[in-house]
Amino acid sequence: MEWLLLGLLLAAALLPLLRSPRPAGAQVWAGIFFVAATAAGAWLWQAHLEIRTGARASLEEKLPHPGRPGGYVSSDSCRSCHPDQYTSWHQSYHRTMTQVATPSSVRGDFENVTLRLRDETFQLQRHGDEYWVEMMDPDWRRTRAEQQLSFDEGKSTSPPGPAAGAPRGWQRVGLLTGSHHMQAYWVPGKNGNQQLGFPFTWLMEDQRWVPRNDVFLLNPDAPPPHQVWNGNCISCHATAGQPRPDPQTQIMDTRVAELGIACESCHGPAQEHIRVNSDPRRRYALRREKKPDPTIVNPARLDAKKSSQVCGQCHAVRFNSKKAEWLTEGFRYRPGGEEDAKVPPVRYNHLAETPVLPAGLKDNPEILHGSFWNDGMVRVSGREYSGLIESACHERGELSCLSCHSMHKSKPDDQLAARMDGNQACLQCHQKFEKNLSQHTHHAAGSSGSLCYNCHMPHTTYGLLKAIRSHQISSPDVAVDLRTGRPNACNLCHLDQSLGWTARKLSEWSGKPPVPLGADQETVAASVSWLLRGDAGQRALVAWHMGWEPARKTSGEDWLAPYLAQLLDDPYSAVRYVARRSLQRLPGYEKFPYDYIGPAEERRRAPQRALDIWPVPKTTPARPSVLLEAGGFLQRDKIAALLKQRNNTPLELME
Amino acid sequence: MNNPTRPDHETAVLTRRHLRLGWWTLLTFLTLGLVLETLHGFKVGAYLNVSNETRRLMWTLAHAHGTLLGLVHLGFAFSVRLLPGWPARPRGLTSACLTGAGVLMPAGFFMGGIFIYAGDPGLGILLVPLGGVLLFIAVLLAARATRYFAMEEKRSKN
Numbered sequence: 001m002e003w004l005l006l007g008l009l010l011a012a013a014l015l016p017l018l019r020s021p022r023p024a025g026a027q028v029w030a031g032i033f034f035v036a037a038t039a040a041g042a043w044l045w046q047a048h049l050e051i052r053t054g055a056r057a058s059l060e061e062k063l064p065h066p067g068r069p070g071g072y073v074s075s076d077s078c079r080s081c082h083p084d085q086y087t088s089w090h091q092s093y094h095r096t097m098t099q100v101a102t103p104s105s106v107r108g109d110f111e112n113v114t115l116r117l118r119d120e121t122f123q124l125q126r127h128g129d130e131y132w133v134e135m136m137d138p139d140w141r142r143t144r145a146e147q148q149l150s151f152d153e154g155k156s157t158s159p160p161g162p163a164a165g166a167p168r169g170w171q172r173v174g175l176l177t178g179s180h181h182m183q184a185y186w187v188p189g190k191n192g193n194q195q196l197g198f199p200f201t202w203l204m205e206d207q208r209w210v211p212r213n214d215v216f217l218l219n220p221d222a223p224p225p226h227q228v229w230n231g232n233c234i235s236c237h238a239t240a241g242q243p244r245p246d247p248q249t250q251i252m253d254t255r256v257a258e259l260g261i262a263c264e265s266c267h268g269p270a271q272e273h274i275r276v277n278s279d280p281r282r283r284y285a286l287r288r289e290k291k292p293d294p295t296i297v298n299p300a301r302l303d304a305k306k307s308s309q310v311c312g313q314c315h316a317v318r319f320n321s322k323k324a325e326w327l328t329e330g331f332r333y334r335p336g337g338e339e340d341a342k343v344p345p346v347r348y349n350h351l352a353e354t355p356v357l358p359a360g361l362k363d364n365p366e367i368l369h370g371s372f373w374n375d376g377m378v379r380v381s382g383r384e385y386s387g388l389i390e391s392a393c394h395e396r397g398e399l400s401c402l403s404c405h406s407m408h409k410s411k412p413d414d415q416l417a418a419r420m421d422g423n424q425a426c427l428q429c430h431q432k433f434e435k436n437l438s439q440h441t442h443h444a445a446g447s448s449g450s451l452c453y454n455c456h457m458p459h460t461t462y463g464l465l466k467a468i469r470s471h472q473i474s475s476p477d478v479a480v481d482l483r484t485g486r487p488n489a490c491n492l493c494h495l496d497q498s499l500g501w502t503a504r505k506l507s508e509w510s511g512k513p514p515v516p517l518g519a520d521q522e523t524v525a526a527s528v529s530w531l532l533r534g535d536a537g538q539r540a541l542v543a544w545h546m547g548w549e550p551a552r553k554t555s556g557e558d559w560l561a562p563y564l565a566q567l568l569d570d571p572y573s574a575v576r577y578v579a580r581r582s583l584q585r586l587p588g589y590e591k592f593p594y595d596y597i598g599p600a601e602e603r604r605r606a607p608q609r610a611l612d613i614w615p616v617p618k619t620t621p622a623r624p625s626v627l628l629e630a631g632g633f634l635q636r637d638k639i640a641a642l643l644k645q646r647n648n649t650p651l652e653l654m655e
Numbered sequence: 656m657n658n659p660t661r662p663d664h665e666t667a668v669l670t671r672r673h674l675r676l677g678w679w680t681l682l683t684f685l686t687l688g689l690v691l692e693t694l695h696g697f698k699v700g701a702y703l704n705v706s707n708e709t710r711r712l713m714w715t716l717a718h719a720h721g722t723l724l725g726l727v728h729l730g731f732a733f734s735v736r737l738l739p740g741w742p743a744r745p746r747g748l749t750s751a752c753l754t755g756a757g758v759l760m761p762a763g764f765f766m767g768g769i770f771i772y773a774g775d776p777g778l779g780i781l782l783v784p785l786g787g788v789l790l791f792i793a794v795l796l797a798a799r800a801t802r803y804f805a806m807e808e809k810r811s812k813n
Contacts, residue, residue: 009762013755041781049772080703280696
């Protein structure tokens with residue numbers, strides 16, 4: 001059909017040329033040339049299109065299929081009416097959470113790169129617009145990992161076979177996850193359109209590949225992860241995903257409304273909205289009357305609880321008790337509905353009241369310590385809703401995610417609405433503090449201590465290789481620190497002060513008696529104590545704060561290097577990474593050579609190498625709280641004694 | 656230049672042909688504009704959805720090129736009347752090239768938007784450069800023909 005139309009049009013165009021007065025031979029030849037050139041061009045163009053569409057079709061066959069029932073139409077249809085919102089969403093990291101691997105989405109280096117992980121080798125290459133990995137067969141690899149786990153847990157008596165005998169082959173990278181801090185990649189498995197994890201992650205900040213385990217705060221002995229995108233990531237990194245494994249064969253026929261977090265994730269299915277609004281009279285009538293359109297959900301018009309649940313469908317620790325239903329249907333929640341009634345968030349302090357939680361979880365809440373501090377405050381990133389719902393401002397007031405964040409009028413980084421990066425965020429409700437802010441904060445106006453966020457939303461959650469602000473609004477309380485081990489806001493800025501100092505200050509301000517403390521707690525800087533004695537999560541948080549500019553300004557930075565150096569040989573990769581980054585922010589260490597996943601022997605030598613170049617002047621006065629004697633000598637015995645008390649309980653933070 | 660004289664009848668025929676072509680082309684592509692506007696008004700996904708961006712671009716270009724080429728036809732019709740010294744052969748060739756371009760360019764864009772392959776237009780897009788070449792020849796010949804103005808002026812002064 002296309003060829004026929006092409007021929008007809010060409011004939012129609014050339015006819016006048018051939019019929020023009022006294023057609024000369026040159027004109028005839030020109031006509032022939034035009035016809036021949038068009039035919040050749042069309043043939044070449046069609047061949048090019050066939051190659052492109054063929055390659056894309058073979059890739060798409062192995063990807064989650066776009067389009068699903070339930071009234072979803074995808075963002076494809078939204079731009080023509082909502083160009084501004086489409087543009088702001090298009091710039092967001094929500095959109096790029098899951099993408100097909102193309103030159104515009106891939107950030108990792110695939111130019112003939114060889115990677116090694118334990119006994120495995122991976123060869124990465126780019127062929128035109130396609131990204132390929134030569135590796136052990138991903139399905140075989142997954143089966144081997146399951147056998148290894150079974151053997152490690154004592155369920156099986158025979159270990160898996162050696163990797164040397166594994167089938168190998170080139171795998172085309174299908175999907176990728178993330179585009180902001182790090183990017184993970186997925187290769188097709190044999191089970192339908194299953195996508196299996198490639199065990200390396202591209203770190204944006206460092207522009208390098210690192211094993212997947214080394215970007216999370218995981219038990220150092222944890223085996224390499226073997227993730228299946230269709231059974232896990234789909235729930236929050238795609239819009240309205242349905243995993244759909246075949247009950248008999250387990251072959252996946254996964255489909256999504258759209259890859260990434262798109263318009264319908266927050267506004268609900270839009271088919272009906274588009275159908276009724278294809279009538280321009282309706283659109284103009286709605287605008288004239290300034291009425292909300294009942295065919296679509298606008299989270300900004302929902303009450304604080306329901307609008308927050310829109311974000312909370314993903315940004316929460318939840319327990320899905322209807323896994324079988326989810327596998328076939330996906331989540332039943334739609335924006336504007338009651339998500340918490342369908343898939344309740346796990347509330348550490350209310351486990352008994354949450355009927356769907358398994359008994360094991362209720363009886364043994366320690367299972368949740370990878371997600372919560374032991375007073376119920378969430379400690380991992382990406383679960384902000386779990387913090388919000390424990391905040392009095394939300395429970396008793398109007399605080400919602402949209403009080404401070406805006407999806408369409410913000411920068412992509414934190415998606416904070418205009419002026420919400422300062423005190424205005426809190427003052428919009430707590431206006432009484434505006435006039436006498438210093439009286440409330442006990443810090444000079446304009447100082448980092450007079451920022452509401454720094455005291456009430458300190459960086460006590462961990463994720464993405466950094467500390468992130470807690471979204472549970474709280475106030476510093478030394479008694480809570482003692483119970484939970486969670487660093488308090490005061491000592492995360494006043495790194496050189498002890499818990500005793502904080503307790504006295506808080507007592508002075510509140511009029512309540514100070515919390516009784518032990519000798520070390522009275523004298524040793526809390527940050528030093530957490531860094532030496534704390535668990536891996538506490539160490540990562542303190543290490544991050546030692547690189548945080550307000551804390552360095554407040555506490556001085558000349559004493560920080562030995563403590564950060566100490567963490568360069570930490571058993572946890574994530575702790576080493578955070579310590580290295582903070583150390584390199586100190587004067588004299590900007591170019592300190594150190595690889596946080598380098599050979600163990602080099603890592604062991606790193607703390608001494610860092611100490612050797614510590615530029616502490618010999619005239620330094622004694623600073624007992626940070627275990628520094630006059631002349632810049634460390635109290636090594638004291639440090640060793642605190643190190644001996646380190647909390648080595650294995651920790652895995654479920655960010 | 657071999658035969659500077661030409662019968663008035665030929666001029667009249669050419670003028671009529673391009674006036675007809677010009678006005679009908681304008682009507683066709685202004686109608687297409689109305690159709691495109693209607694597609695906007697009713698938010699037709701086949702035209703406005705992001706996945707149909709190529710179609711939207713192709714049809715917009717078809718509308719723009721068709722309309723402009725309609726005006727060029729009208730301009731040519733008036734030029735023919737203003738340049739009685741323009742020899743028949745180059746004038747005829749200009750007319751033929753312009754007619755060809757008037758078909759190939761807008762129709763090529765339009766057809767390129769009927770069949771689309773993700774971000775690529777269909778085979779029709781290949782007609783556009785051919786139309787472009789014909790248009791270039793036509794405009795070049797018409798531009799060269801403007802020298803007959805000077806010759807006419809000199810002749811009338813003498």
